[in-house]
Amino acid sequence: MTVRTRVAPSPTGDPHVGTAYVALFNYCFAKKHGGQFVLRIEDTDRARSTAESEQMILDALRWTGVTWDEGPDVGGPFGPYRQSERSEIYARHAELLLEKGEAFRCFCTPERLAELRAHQLAGGGGALGYDGQCLTLEPEEAAARAAAGETHVVRLKVPRAGICHVQDLLRGTIDIAWSEVDMQVLLKSDGMPTYHLANVVDDHLMGITHVLRGEEWISSAPKHLRLYAAFGWEAPQLCHLPLLRNPDKSKLSKRKNPTSILYYQRMGYLPEALLNYLGRMAFSMPDAAEKFGLDAMVEAFDLARVSPGGPVFDVEKLDWLNGRWIREDLDDDAFAERVVRWALNRDYLGPVIPLVKERIERFSQLPGLAGFFLEGLIDLTPEMLVVKKLNEDDVRRVLAWTLWQIDTLPAWKLEPIEATLRATADLLEMKLRDYLAPLFPALTGKPSSTPLFQSMEALGRDMTRARLKHALDVMGGLGKKAEKRERKAFDAARAAAAGDDAAED
RNA sequence: GUCCCCAUCGUCUAGUCAGGCCCAGGACACCGGCCUUUCAAGCCGGCGACGCGGGUUCAAAUCCCGCUGGGGACGCCA
Numbered sequence: 001m002t003v004r005t006r007v008a009p010s011p012t013g014d015p016h017v018g019t020a021y022v023a024l025f026n027y028c029f030a031k032k033h034g035g036q037f038v039l040r041i042e043d044t045d046r047a048r049s050t051a052e053s054e055q056m057i058l059d060a061l062r063w064t065g066v067t068w069d070e071g072p073d074v075g076g077p078f079g080p081y082r083q084s085e086r087s088e089i090y091a092r093h094a095e096l097l098l099e100k101g102e103a104f105r106c107f108c109t110p111e112r113l114a115e116l117r118a119h120q121l122a123g124g125g126g127a128l129g130y131d132g133q134c135l136t137l138e139p140e141e142a143a144a145r146a147a148a149g150e151t152h153v154v155r156l157k158v159p160r161a162g163i164c165h166v167q168d169l170l171r172g173t174i175d176i177a178w179s180e181v182d183m184q185v186l187l188k189s190d191g192m193p194t195y196h197l198a199n200v201v202d203d204h205l206m207g208i209t210h211v212l213r214g215e216e217w218i219s220s221a222p223k224h225l226r227l228y229a230a231f232g233w234e235a236p237q238l239c240h241l242p243l244l245r246n247p248d249k250s251k252l253s254k255r256k257n258p259t260s261i262l263y264y265q266r267m268g269y270l271p272e273a274l275l276n277y278l279g280r281m282a283f284s285m286p287d288a289a290e291k292f293g294l295d296a297m298v299e300a301f302d303l304a305r306v307s308p309g310g311p312v313f314d315v316e317k318l319d320w321l322n323g324r325w326i327r328e329d330l331d332d333d334a335f336a337e338r339v340v341r342w343a344l345n346r347d348y349l350g351p352v353i354p355l356v357k358e359r360i361e362r363f364s365q366l367p368g369l370a371g372f373f374l375e376g377l378i379d380l381t382p383e384m385l386v387v388k389k390l391n392e393d394d395v396r397r398v399l400a401w402t403l404w405q406i407d408t409l410p411a412w413k414l415e416p417i418e419a420t421l422r423a424t425a426d427l428l429e430m431k432l433r434d435y436l437a438p439l440f441p442a443l444t445g446k447p448s449s450t451p452l453f454q455s456m457e458a459l460g461r462d463m464t465r466a467r468l469k470h471a472l473d474v475m476g477g478l479g480k481k482a483e484k485r486e487r488k489a490f491d492a493a494r495a496a497a498a499g500d501d502a503a504e505d
Numbered sequence: 506g507u508c509c510c511c512a513u514c515g516u517c518u519a520g521u522c523a524g525g526c527c528c529a530g531g532a533c534a535c536c537g538g539c540c541u542u543u544c545a546a547g548c549c550g551g552c553g554a555c556g557c558g559g560g561u562u563c564a565a566a567u568c569c570c571g572c573u574g575g576g577g578a579c580g581c582c583a
Binding site for chain 2: 008009010012042044045047048106110113117120121123126127128129153155166168171174175176177179180181182185187188189190192194195196199214215216217218219220240242243245247249250251277280281282283284288290304307308309310311312314316317318319320321323327
């Protein structure tokens, strides 16, 4: 049997370091056993998936140095590798489960489900989940209603009693009572599959033998196992990797930490170093080596060397590793070439050139005017940020609200960035000029610079977020109480603004 | 609220499965020194952990139980 593993990112945002982490371990496991590693795009969420995000993920993953044998860009014998192109397959398999009596149609409205949920939560909790109302429907009647065009979903039937024994390569047997397992929606009312159905169908059809995925999936493993059994398929071996953590130990999140691979690129980390660092998360080399390349990791890879505790993703050691990679592995030519590839090229400088060309008379002014495009976090003091008529609280508010606002943007493009920042000034009932004043130093280190919106676009979302957050930290942070208060005011202002918009329509 | 996962220096970890070689080893960070025109780098040294309580055993970081702590999941998101 050939070992086949996969990574299955969802193209709903920036490429996440967690994706690279899981990809790395899957890659190493497959290659160690002479097998194949597959990249599959899980874009069944039509509302949130975008082609741009998919492209960024592919590019970023390739940048890290991990390669895949099959995928949407390179093809392969088990394609298509993009779930949105496999809809009929899932529909057919959902139908199969219906026929076998392993699944049922559910006509409950989202409103009823929300009510049910609220009621369960209020009524002392216990296991939350679907109450099985539509389970009582006769299959013929349900089929007739569906044929008549009535909106519905397909749900998985789950045993009401007994224990599901999940075999985990890292954690041994995990026992979960079937009563804890929800009757998961398999096919949404738009005809698209949920993750659970698509994932199981694809893993089987693509011959995946080992699933190494994040720990967050443990609780849904029984659903997946049930699905394999319902189809009459052999399930792959499961292995739940520990989750990367923020310094406060919570699951790594962009709110608390830069999570985008693009950010680490922009900061000037070498892909070798980033991969090396990710390889030190929960894994260690038998010879205790700290610095090692991908091939060496493949060679030494062994799940027995993976520890189950969640590691904190803390960049201090990444910095040190990156320094070693620069110093020990780049000769002068390679160094020059890498720096050019990093930022001193038309791709990165392209959008910046029109911004600076108008504003300089000598190239030697370039570092002063545009140096911030090449920097990491900006050296700041509170005095640099407290400008115009604003006081310290105003500045903190501007930074916090802006931070919250940029996360609402679906795409990191000039027009939405500009529209959103203008809207934020309105929400704060501030003149744009005053509102933007502290953002210039926060993002560029200077009271004035190249146009802010364009500069933000070039900097990228994660770098922008990181600098704003850093500026807020320099200002002493919001503090728990102020954060709560500000967040409330922010939400209220947004709601009011949304109300106004609706009234205008 | 319910279920599940996890637990060694501040951080990443070795050791845990096969108990003694561990009054716990390495790395980052930090502190001090050496080197050096400066700063790095490099070298040397220091600080610093088996969460707590019970068992089992001649012997427990390692096995068992309880507690505590941390985390995750409970969506027509993935």
